[in-house]
Amino acid sequence: xxxxxxxxxxxxxxxxxxxxxxxxxxxxxxxxxxxxxxxxxxxxxxxxxxxxxxxxxxxxxxxxxxxxxxxxxxxxxxxxxxxxxxxxxxxxxxxxxxxxxxxxxxxxxxxxxxxxxxxxxxxxxxxxxxxxxxxxxxxxxxxxxxxxxxxxxxxxxxxxxxxxxxxxxxxxxxxxxxxxxxxxxxxxxxxxxxxxxxxxxxxxxxxxxxxxxxxxxxxxxxxxxxxxxxxxxxxxxxxxxxxxxxxxxxxxxxxxxxxxxxxxxxxxxxxxxxxxxxxxxxxxxxxxxxxxxxxxxxxxxxxxxxxxxxxxxxxxxxxxx
Amino acid sequence: xxxxxxxxxxxxxxxxxxxxxxxxxxxxxxxxxxxxxxxxxxxxxxxxxxxxxxxxxxxxxxxxxxxxxxxxxxxxxxxxxxxxxxxxxxxxxxxxxxxxxxxxxxxxxxxxxxxxxxxxxxxxxxxxxxxxxxxxxxxxxxxxxxxxxxxxxxxxxxxxxxxxxxxxxxxxxxxxxxxxxxxxxxxxxxxxxxxxxxxxxxxxxxxxxxxxxxxxxxxxxxxxxxxxxxxxxxxxxxxxxxxxxxx
Numbered sequence: 001x002x003x004x005x006x007x008x009x010x011x012x013x014x015x016x017x018x019x020x021x022x023x024x025x026x027x028x029x030x031x032x033x034x035x036x037x038x039x040x041x042x043x044x045x046x047x048x049x050x051x052x053x054x055x056x057x058x059x060x061x062x063x064x065x066x067x068x069x070x071x072x073x074x075x076x077x078x079x080x081x082x083x084x085x086x087x088x089x090x091x092x093x094x095x096x097x098x099x100x101x102x103x104x105x106x107x108x109x110x111x112x113x114x115x116x117x118x119x120x121x122x123x124x125x126x127x128x129x130x131x132x133x134x135x136x137x138x139x140x141x142x143x144x145x146x147x148x149x150x151x152x153x154x155x156x157x158x159x160x161x162x163x164x165x166x167x168x169x170x171x172x173x174x175x176x177x178x179x180x181x182x183x184x185x186x187x188x189x190x191x192x193x194x195x196x197x198x199x200x201x202x203x204x205x206x207x208x209x210x211x212x213x214x215x216x217x218x219x220x221x222x223x224x225x226x227x228x229x230x231x232x233x234x235x236x237x238x239x240x241x242x243x244x245x246x247x248x249x250x251x252x253x254x255x256x257x258x259x260x261x262x263x264x265x266x267x268x269x270x271x272x273x274x275x276x277x278x279x280x281x282x283x284x285x286x287x288x289x290x291x292x293x294x295x296x297x298x299x300x301x302x303x304x305x306x307x308x309x310x311x312x313x314x315x316x317x318x319x320x321x
Numbered sequence: 322x323x324x325x326x327x328x329x330x331x332x333x334x335x336x337x338x339x340x341x342x343x344x345x346x347x348x349x350x351x352x353x354x355x356x357x358x359x360x361x362x363x364x365x366x367x368x369x370x371x372x373x374x375x376x377x378x379x380x381x382x383x384x385x386x387x388x389x390x391x392x393x394x395x396x397x398x399x400x401x402x403x404x405x406x407x408x409x410x411x412x413x414x415x416x417x418x419x420x421x422x423x424x425x426x427x428x429x430x431x432x433x434x435x436x437x438x439x440x441x442x443x444x445x446x447x448x449x450x451x452x453x454x455x456x457x458x459x460x461x462x463x464x465x466x467x468x469x470x471x472x473x474x475x476x477x478x479x480x481x482x483x484x485x486x487x488x489x490x491x492x493x494x495x496x497x498x499x500x501x502x503x504x505x506x507x508x509x510x511x512x513x514x515x516x517x518x519x520x521x522x523x524x525x526x527x528x529x530x531x532x533x534x535x536x537x538x539x540x541x542x543x544x545x546x547x548x549x550x551x552x553x554x555x556x557x558x559x560x561x562x563x564x565x566x567x568x
Contacts, residue, residue, distance in 0.1 A: 179419070179423065179426045179427070182412065182416055182419060182420050182423075183420065183423060185409060185411065185412060186409045186412070186420050189409045189410055189411060189412070190403075190407040190408070190409060190410075192371060192403055192407060193403050193407035193408070193409070193469075194409075194420070195371060195391045195392070196369050196371060196391055196395065196400070196401040196403055196473075197395065197400075197420055197421055197423050197424075197472065197473075197476065198391065198392040198395035198396060198423050198424040198476060199392065199420075199423055200390065200391075200392045
């Protein structure tokens with residue numbers, strides 16, 4: 001537990017001080033997206049990495065959060081914070097309700113069902129033009145305000161988003177190391193055994209699904225207020241897959257791994273701009289190499305690699321002597 | 322303590338248990354023996370609520386538990402050691418044991434009590450203590466079986482259901498585990514329902530036994546009588562085959 005606390009403190013400190021090292025609006029803007037993606041990846045990791053339940057439709061919850069917040073605070077002039085809270089609760093409730101029938105399914109069937117859910121939500125964003133603005137998007141969303149502070153610059157947004165990320169990481173790390181977190185991992189590993197230990201597997205799965213959806217919705221709300229504009233392509237199937245990739249590349253069942261995954265997959269496209277449409281080839285290749293050589297994700301793969309390199313050096317030294 | 326009356330259980334259309342009736346008195350060790358597919362595991366899963374019965378009565382301490390969810394049944398005092406051990410492989414021994422006390426943590430049982438129980442399990446299985454920070458999946462089959470039993474005990478069961486604890490283990494390890502089961506009954510009064518393929522070892526340990534065939538109880542009696550029963554000997558103990566073939 002103490003170790004977790006230190007890890008968290010180091011992480012928080014790095015986040016706090018990062019703007020001193022990295023500056024410029026462009027970079028700050030990218031880091032804001034890293035933050036939003038981290039929240040999404042952590043949320044999906046709770047479901048996939050801990051409880052072992054796949055979702056190919058998580059972008060839907062992200063989108064519901066974004067559109068919900070945007071529409072309520074713009075069309076209906078709600079206070080944005082109130083809108084964010086209400087939307088998070090509603091999306092959580094919705095996920096809870098659909099979780100019961102959906103999470104009865106396992107493996108590929110669960111993937112299909114969540115995929116279907118994602119597609120339905122995407123179609124609603126696209127087609128319900130009167131409310132969502134349809135394919136041309138929804139604009140004019142106000143920035144968040146806190147008293148006299150208006151979150152209208154990239155640096156301000158950086159601190160706004162990352163304070164949410166830190167909250168979300170703290171919650172997730174605590175949850176993962178609690179009795180409930182152990183139960184998630186137990187369901188993942190041996191569901192029948194978990195059930196005969198008294199773990200109500202079905203309810204827990206639905207609960208983690210709802211929690212995961214809520215975090216995504218909050219990330220969506222932040223996204224809407226930071227961007228002040230939302231459009232359907234930001235919440236499509238490819239985004240769900242990208243989230244999945246972040247979680248797997250970062251390391252299943254590791255909260256900080258999700259951060260690494262989000263960082264890598266958000267920064268990479270920025271560096272790959274010069275490749276234009278061919279970046280997807282690089283992407284695919286990276287994914288293949290990662291799964292072959294680092295099946296445990298970055299968070300486990302990098303220390304292994306490090307050990308291998310230092311081990312190799314030591315061996316060489318031994319041969320000389 | 323436990324009574325099954327005309328229990329019927331289906332897997333989809335497959336009629337897995339046909340009018341099974343059996344009972345356990347408090348402090349008894351009872352064994353279920355039978356070939357693969359006879360319905361032994363299904364009986365345990367039906368009792369623990371994993372595959373609920375479709376008909377009949379299932380009484381635990383005179384209370385109907387047929388329609389209860391598994392977590393409610395654990396709470397009443399029935400713990401199962403599932404087939405094939407099913408320890409939580411990536412988790413440490415400590416974490417596995419703490420998961421056994423899952424409902425007690427939720428019920429806000431004093432933590433000191435839970436930790437004390439854990440120490441008692443380490444006394445029962447000293448090898449687990451040596452490996453307490455080790456991932457369960459890296460241990461030997463025997464150690465995993467000990468962990469599975471320890472994990473079930475963490476819930477403080479009155480009735481312990483064991484599904485083939487000897488499966489795939491060396492005879493010496495089986496002996497060690499069976500000795501612990503005996504101690505659990507003698508010292509703590511835990512009632513035990515033991516499903517076994519190793520009929521001989523099981524009948525030696527048990528007070529009574531039931532023989533199952535294709536979902537039905539075909540024979541029941543005191544364990545020593547079953548050990549001497551010609552049919553049981555032939556079918557499950559592998560003795561006297563020669564005489565029967567030559568008849």
